[in-house]
Amino acid sequence: MWGNKKSFISVRDVVAIGIGTAVFFVLMRFLAIPTPVSNTTINLGEPWLSLIGAIFGPIVGFLVGFIGHALNDTASGWGVWWTWVFADGVLGLLLGLTKSRLKLQSEPLTKKKIIFFNIWQVVSNAIAWFLIAPLGDIVVYKQPAAKVFLQGIWAGIGNIVAIAIVGTILLVAYSKTRTRSGSLKLKTDFYASCYI
Template structure:
């Protein structure tokens, strides 16, 4: 990113990322016993994109992908949860520099760091922000929205912890390490 401008690469990543988020949310979600809540694989992909492209891309992919998925799937957008998808993408993206996935190294320390960040981001979003906004915006009953937020948060933590970690490990293996070349004699 140069100055206040997004690179073309980041803009394309946001568009493709939002499209993949929609596809995963629509076709790779597992129904749950909690009403209007499902186990989403889309957040693992969101975490990958946020770590690779940073917080702005992560936030916009979460915002655009979730909003369009709601509009397509339900005919209206549930803004409180869309806001959380944006927050989760943004907060995970803030860890991108610390994780430095482009170095090709995604060791145990980085895996732990990634998972601490994603658990904090999702806990903040799903346990606090989503239920509070559901109550404030939609006048939903507190017991219902806190149960939904708890289930969504825990299931997203698990899917990102497993699938997101595997995606990042696989991505890191595609990057060349700076000391990976050796001189032949």
């Protein structure tokens, strides 16, 4: 009976969440670039999150962003800032929605797909950092609007730039490692034709 049901989350996804979260945490913790705005950095974990989301989808993307950010806040010692943790989870979820369009596992990464990915990551960052994080800070933590919107805008712009550059490089590099269906047959046919 259990064998006939499809799991909500696969073993592969669980492994991806574990490894993805660990890498996200390390990048966020040790490779953060300071900005002029207090408590706001350009986070190199976000390009990694964009790759994880694009490969594994929205559930894995959400959990890697949410858990990774919560671990980083815990390790930093100032307490977990749940509104930003949630915003990172939402960003991972939204970036994960690109999985079905990019099809990195089975299709080449075209220029059109890269453009789509970057337009979508700008929209996703705007939702997460220009809206969710600052509005959450105002509602939950009673923070001044001017301060948190400034932090959110800086974080969002930093993430957009980081994903546009590093995230795109990661997607292209990953795509080049994938063996496409039929590619071995094409190579075999090519080499066979060389000997005829």
